[in-house]
Amino acid sequence: MNGKQPRRSLRTIRKIRRAARCYGTGGWRVCGLAWLLLLGGIGFVGDWLGRSWLLGDEARRMCLAVMLTVYFVRLLLTQFVFLKRAVGWSEVGMIVPWVLFIYLLLVIAGGRNSAPFGVVAAIGAVLFVCGSWMNSYAEYARNVWKRQPQNHGCLYTLGLFRYSRHPNYLGDLISFSGLCLVSGRWITVVIPSIMLAGFVFANIPMLDSHLHDHYGAAFDEYAARTSKLIPFVY
The missing domain is CATH 1.20.120.1630 (Four Helix Bundle (Hemerythrin (Met), subunit A))
Known part of the structure; x- marks a missing residue:
């Protein structure tokens, strides 16, 4: 039993790593969230688009960043640890744009909301x-x-x-x-x-x-x- 447990843990880690690569490098996604919501990235993107986008309520932005990160981690665990099935490129082509749409809409709409939390x-x-x-x-x-x-x-x-x-x-x-x-x-x-x-x-x-x-x-x-x-x- 002791020998099997480390091997099982290593297989789980490998699955999570493959999942992160499959869904577009999870680390970059988390960094992108932090940049947009916490480090002024929304204002930069607004300037690039010719719009005046100001950062919203800080507590709201922090909450959104944490929640969207939790969702991404949960997505990886469900897909590659609990369900344990391969994901074809056609499925990735459907999931990735949808997840990207969710993130951008919540980040841009919620991250600019100045109303108090x-x-x-x-x-x-x-x-x-x-x-x-x-x-x-x-x-x-x-x-x-x-x-x-x-x-x-x-x-x-x-x-x-x-x-x-x-x-x-x-x-x-x-x-x-x-x-x-x-x-x-x-x-x-x-x-x-x-x-x-x-x-x-x-x-x-x-x-x-x-x-x-x-x-x-x-x-x-x-x-x-x-x-x-x-x-x-x-």
């Missing part, structure tokens, strides 16, 4: 923490359960999956709704709106079809008693 923003921070926990814990618990030999090839319906077939998607909706509240700009509502539409009309139908093909009657029984996304609502 108040109750609404604090509620947004709480929502972000809750949504991030929901997404990561759901994936972690399923990953631990799937690693047990007796559970190989079985459908996971425990934990948060008892209440929603896709608690990870719900967690993303909650966390990004929180980010919108922290930014304090209505324009950012487009992010969870696009996410919700994508989940309802694309991701959930495709994944449910795959699960039906893979697990058959076990999934049909599970789907009959469990909400797709929002418990007791949808």
